[in-house]
Amino acid sequence: MNASVLRTQLSGVLRRPGRLLMTGLSVLVAAFVVFGTVLAHEIVTRTTLDTFSETPPGVSLVALAEGGYPLSPAQIAEIRTADGVTQVSGRATVGFSVGEKSSGNELEVLADPGTGPLSRITLVSGAYPAAARQIAVDRRAAGRLGVTAGSKLRLHTGDPAVRPVTVTVTGVVDGPQDAAERAWAPDSVVAGISGEPGFRRLDVLTAPGTDLMAMTTVLADRLLTDPDAYVSVTTGDTMREKEAHEAVRQLDQLFALIGMFVAIAVVAAALVATSTFRIVFAQRLQQLALLRTIGAQRGQLVFALAVEGAVVGLCTGAAGVLLAQAAGLAAPALAATAGHTLTGPGVPVAAAVAVVIGAGLLTVGAVLAPAFSAAGVAPLQALRAATTAASERGVPAPRLVAGLILVAAAAGLGWLTAARMDTAGNEVLLYIVGVGTLGFGALIVLGPLLIRPVLAVAGWPLRRLGPTGRLAVSGIGGTPRRAAAVSVVVALGVTMLAGTVVGINSLQLWTDREMAARNPADLAMFAEEPDGFGKVVTTLRAEPRFRDVTPFRMSDFSLPGSGFSHGAIEIDMTALPALRTLEASEGSVTALVPGSVVLSSAAAADLQAGAGDEVTLASEGGEGKSSRVTLRVAAVLTGDGPLRSGAVLAGNDLDRLGTPVSGVMADIAAGTRDEALAAFRALGAPASAEVAVLADARDKANGEVSSLLAAALGLLGLTVLIAVVGVGTTTGLSVLERTRESGLLRALGLTRSRLRLMIGMEAGLYGLVGAILGIVLGVPMAWLTLSALRLNLPMTFPAGWLATIVLVIAAITVLAGLLPARRAAKVSPVAALATD
Known part of the structure; x- marks a missing residue:
């Protein structure tokens, strides 16, 4: 049998x-x-x-200095003079800041021979450096610094004890891409610019036919004479x-x-x-x-x-x-x-x-x-x-009891998670996983009971469309177990989507706030010597390429009796659009007047001060002199102050902390960023001034958030894809099951187009109900997770994004039902009524 x-x-x-x-x-x-x-x-x-x-x-061998010292000149000579070695190139990367009028960017200078099998770059224009204090820049650096062959740049390390170096740009090259501006030169030139004669890495080219393993052993033996300067040689x-x-x-x-x-x-x-x-x-x-x-x-x-x-x-x-x-x-x-x-x-x-x-x-x-x-x-x-x-409705008593137990367990674990959030550490994330698992389990078990009330809301617009809409709603409501089984799968995908969207939206809002404070304008100029800086501000305001030109002054302060120090800034908090978006957790930013201060959240925590309190800021002056200023706290920001400052002062309060650094910020009104940057530098920037492209940091942060959202949505699309497949399959099988019903509806006068519309609506309702259930479950889970991560991210409800998810899911599931709908509409009423 x-x-x-x-x-x-x-x-x-x-x-x-x-x-x-x-x-x-x-x-x-x-x-x-x-x-x-x-x-x-x-x-x-x-x-x-x-x-x-x-x-x-083309590199045959690589010598690496593994200890705390670079390869010494004697060790480099040992390698250069070894039998079979035809070329040696040192590898080094040295960071500089660019001074003079072409100021503001950090520039990495890398060692490279420029040509041959050991080179990583290709010359685009001009010539490759062949003498001391010559460099070739990559395309990005050439555009940002506004330089061509023959231009001169003033490089400094930021160490006052090291004198700046003036170099000549000889050409433009293409090399490995990086976020930073880069320049290239032979190893000897880089060593002369940096003042460091040794290298931590040497790339070696050997003659054809050389036994590399034997040479590796020989060179290792020669280089291991100094126990404090360990060198490894590998192929x-x-x-x-x-x-x-x-x-x-x-x-x-x-x-x-x-x-x-x-x-x-x-x-x-x-x-x-x-x-x-x-x-x-x-x-x-x-x-x-x-x-x-x-x-x-x-x-x-x-x-x-x-x-x-x-x-x-x-x-x-x-x-x-x-x-x-x-x-x-x-x-x-x-x-x-x-x-x-x-x-x-x-x-x-x-x-x-x-x-x-x-x-x-x-x-x-x-x-x-x-x-x-x-x-x-x-x-x-x-x-x-x-x-x-x-078509049986409801759920058996044991299933109902099991579902209620799951709901109670999810609620209890959720309460425990919220109660222990500050003390549970990383294990709180496991609690959240448990809450989600129990909640989704309850959704699976109690789904048939939830379908009808959710359908009463989701199907209301369709019932207003007439008999076709009412038939579609009743078709779903008549099989609640089936509708629950399909909608729960959609809900799984939407729960993940909704949670991700809420999290990313909160991260984006937090990023926007942080960037508004740290980088409130597109461009900024800093001048150690403020003489004539007022003329620069006037010139920039007259230039149509820029808008919202805002001068500022900066200094540093410390907290008496502690090792904490912060930056202080004097700036008009209403001059830049980004600054007008800053929020205060206490007090009001508009209350800033001479004799008061607006503190960042970090500075307020270090000072243990809130709005209305008096704080004392100290500054170390020259010759061991120090100064102090006592101010009333007008407001405490939710994050950093402008340009990552810890305090915003008004009037002449900043002068009492010492000699400030002058600066100006501006947004770009016209032209490309590189064109505006070149104009910004060319408009009379004083010597030793530095220019920072603050918009780059904003773009990088926004790009990272956008990439994270795109990657998450792409991966979660797998779940949605399978859910849509489930809707299409269920609709197709349901059409086969209801062939006689379709024939009866056709015999009673329902047209083919109306029948296709009805079945398409049913498929869309599967997605709509699942999307609603997913959002109801996903948004609270996202809020709970954000609280558990303790990242101080704001709790948001991106209604527009969530509504878009609901509409897109409904539209996709409607499309999934089109093929079964067309198949049902093709069957004649007589043939359909004769089907068993």
């Missing part, structure tokens, strides 16, 4: 491959995502190992491989994060598969009843249905693996068309087999609950219409 029951179930599946694919579509997508992630890791790893290295391909290939593996190790952390999101997608696939099998088995209750009638036992049916699930999982898992492998093999060719180079993956057979077996086990696990439910229905009850069981 076991064989007969099993053969009956499998023959039905294998004869209808389309139904098999529809049933296991979510598993196919999950297998594609999992194996695709494996292949993506392999592609990135291979590409990095093949193409990434800071060591040029260029070894160094390149080490650098590439270091880069790959960083990627491993990224793929570990991706793996977490993939795991969530797999959970979503399991939920979709469970819902799909429940519908499929409900449609076959008559067949199962006949098997029970002729003697099949419940356990035999469960076993047969589980084997059916395994076959579906193995087949769709194999299909997902094959599709992922094909996409991986096609990736290098597709990348080449876009001008990029990728190394193709291999064929990881072990991983492929593991994914296929995992897909089978996942499907077996997903099929068990529907199998026990379908096999446990009494024959007489199961011989009724298939839709009768599917």
Whole structure:
């Protein structure tokens, strides 16, 4: 009997491959995502190992100073004069600030021979440095500094004991990209500019045919004469491989994060598969009843249905693996068309087999609950219409009790998390994971009870559209268990999306506030010698390229009796738009008058002062003299003061702290940033003035937040994709199940377009209900997580973003229902009414 029951179930599946694919579509997508992630890791790893290295391909040997001392001139001479060595180049990176009129940027000067196999750069224009105090700048530095071949730059280290060095720009080069402005010169020139004759690294080129291993041993023996200056010698290939593996190790952390999101997608696939099998088995209750009638036992049916699930999982898992492998093999060719180079993956057979077996086990696990439910229905009850069981409402008492227990557990753990947030340390994050798990479990169990009240709200606009809308709402409300099963998967994705959006929005708001304080304008100029600086401000205000030109003065102060020190600034807090956005946690910024002070949150904490208190600020003057000023606190900011200052003063209060540094800030009104920067420098900046591009820091911070949001949404899109697949599958199976109903509606006068609209609305309602449930669960979880992280991020409710998520999810799920809707509309009423 076991064989007969099993053969009956499998023959039905294998004869209808389309139904098999529809049933296991979510598993196919999950297998594609999992194996695709494996292949993506392999592609990135291979590409990095093949193409990434800071060591040029021509380097034969690398000598590194591992101790606290650089390679001495004697050690460098040992390497240069060794047999077989044809070229040696020192590697060094020295940081400078650029003075004079071309001031303000930090400039990194790197050692490079300029040509040959040891070089990492390409000359674009001009000539490469060939004499002392000559440099070649990269394109970014040339644009930012406004220099060309023949320009002179004044470099200083910031150490008053080291005299500035004036260098000549000889050309422009292309080199490895970095966020900083860079310049390049031969190692001897860099050593002369920096005043450090030694190097911590030497790249060595040897003659063809040289035994590198033997030379490594010889050089190591020669260089290890000084125990305090340990030097290691390794081959260029070894160094390149080490650098590439270091880069790959960083990627491993990224793929570990991706793996977490993939795991969530797999959970979503399991939920979709469970819902799909429940519908499929409900449609076959008559067949199962006949098997029970002729003697099949419940356990035999469960076993047969589980084997059916395994076959579906193995087949769709194999299909997902094959599709992922094909996409991986096609990736290098597709990348080449876009001008990029990728190394193709291999064929990881072990991983492929593991994914296929995992897909089978996942499907077996997903099929068990529907199998026990379908096999446990009494024959007489199961011989009724298939839709009768599917339309049952409510939940059994044990399920209701279990759901209420989960709700109570989630609420209790949430209360415990909030109560212990300040003392629990990092384990509070585990509590939050537990709260989310329990809450989502309660949503799964109590979903059928929640569908109708949520549908009453979400479906209200559709009911206003007439009979078609009312039919769509009643179609979802008539099968609350099915609607809950599908909507919960959507809710899982939306919970993650909503939580991410709330977190990123809070981070963006915090970043905007911090950037408004730290970098309130596009450009800033600082002058140690303020003589004639008023003329600079007047000139800038007359230049149409700039707006909101605002002078300021800065000094330093310390806190009497403590080692804390902060910057103090005198500036009009209403002059720059960014400054007008600063918020005070106590007092009011507008209350700043002579004799008062606005403190940053850090300075207020160090002073243990609040609004209305009196504070004393001290400053060390020249010749051991010090000065103090007592001021009333007008306000305490939520973060830093302008330009990261700790105190904002008014009037002449700053002069009582010592000689201030003059400066001016401005926003760019017209032209590109580089053009405005060149004009800003050219308008009479005094000698030794420095110019800072504050907008760069703002752009970098905003770019990091935007990249984080894009990456998170992309990864969470995997879960949403599987949820949409579940909506499409459920809608398709529901259309097959309700063929006679569709025919009756057509016979009663419902047009094809109206029938398509009704089914599309039903699919959209699955997404809409799931989105609402996801936001209700996701937003509080995000707030709880932000509080637990103790990052002082503001709690936000991005209503616009959340509404967009709801509308997008609803629209996508409507699209997922279009194909089943078209299929339903094509069937004639006569044929539909004749369908059993």
